[in-house]
Amino acid sequence: MAEQQTFSIQNHERIQAVESTFTRKMLLKLGRILVGEGCLLKLCRRGPKPKVFFLFNDILVYGSIMVAGRWNNKQKIIPLEDVQLENLEDGMAMPNQWLIRTPRKSFYVSAASPEEKNAWMGHIEQYKSLLVQAKGLPTDNAARNFAVTWIPDMASAICMRCSKRFNVANRRHHCRRCGYIVCRACSKSRALMPNISSRPVRICRSCVSSVHEGKEQGNKRAKGKHWKKNSVEDTPALPEFETSSDEESSEQGYQMPTKWFKSPEDEDYSPYCYIKPEHRNPPVSGL
Structure with a gap:
């Protein structure tokens, strides 16, 4: 009982410390445990x-490293049941790699x-398995619509x-349906892909026909509130903040060994919080 109470206090401190490195404070939640x-x-x-x-x-959760160990940016939160x-x-460039698929975004790490x-x-x-079982969700997500x-x-000039x-x-753009690198002329069309965005997103000319074929087969998708009736249409290029990747930042090379936190139920439980107290408050931007 004492160990469980100690763990709960330390877990709460760890999550607070992680929250303090981001500008968005959305991580503290009853029953949530920081694993690593x-x-x-x-x-x-x-x-x-x-x-x-x-x-x-x-x-x-992941984010861009602004100041190593102190301040992170562009917080992304992915529910484990979606992974x-x-x-x-x-x-060659990515040893020890694997793919993380989610409905909204898929990427290599x-x-x-x-x-x-x-x-x-x-x-x-x-x-993920424990969460799916607790929620009573299907264990097989092979039929999910992943991005x-x-x-x-750098793969194509x-x-x-x-x-x-x-x-x-x-300039380079990306088709949200096939992931290909395309020019502006070849990606003027937009399609509604609810798993990625509530608004129509950029798709290439080759994917337009596939979307139309899907519509003809009765696979119509929900329409956005403020868009025209057709889900695929020729429109001006999207603003720069929408066409560019949201992952670009000025991080410098930085490597931090992974830390795994143990709960009292684990055999090799050892209470430890490696985040330093002075890291609780990130520096003010611009200083």
């Missing part, structure tokens, strides 16, 4: 970037070692639809 945290490489559109990851017993993992072979990779995948699968992974910008070369005037 560490730095992983995430494949963004301009290449691998170090991101800080926090695994809880019900959600996976599907796929083990992958090592890549890699760990510093095979052991750390296995630990992350194992813990995610373990707590495609974007092909990184030309549009993957019309083969025009990219330059300052002809």
Whole structure:
């Protein structure tokens, strides 16, 4: 009983410390446990970037590292029941990698070692399984509509639809349906993909026909409140903040070994909170 009370206090402090590194305070919740945290490489559109990851017993949180150990930005929260993992072979730029699929966004991550990779995948699968059982959800999510992974910008110097070369005037964009790198001319259309956004998103010209075929077969999707009747239409290019990746930032190379927190039920339980007290309050922006 005393150990459980001590663990609850320390767990509350850990979550508060994690919250303090983000500007959004949305992590404290009754019954939520911080399982582990560490730095992983995430494949963004301009290449691998170090991101800080926090695994809880019900959600996976990650963000951009602004000041190592003190301040993170662009907090992303993923419910564990929405996660599907796929083990992958090592890549040249991304050893010890695997794929994290979710309905809204899918991406590749890699760990510093095979052991750390296995630990992350194992813990995610373990707590996802417990959560799914507790909620009485289907254990097989193979039929879920997961978002495609974007092909990184560096993978192609030309549009993957019309083969025009990219330059300052002809910029790269991504089709949200197939993940291909395309030019503006080849991605003027928009389609409603509810799992990704409540508003129509950019798709390439090749995916337009597929969307129309789906509509003809009766697979109509819900319409946004403030958009025209047709879910696919030619529109001006989206504003820059919508067409660019939300994962670009100025992180510097940073590696932090993953820390796993044990509960009193674990055989090797050892209460420990490695986050320093001075990290509770992130520095003021611009200082």
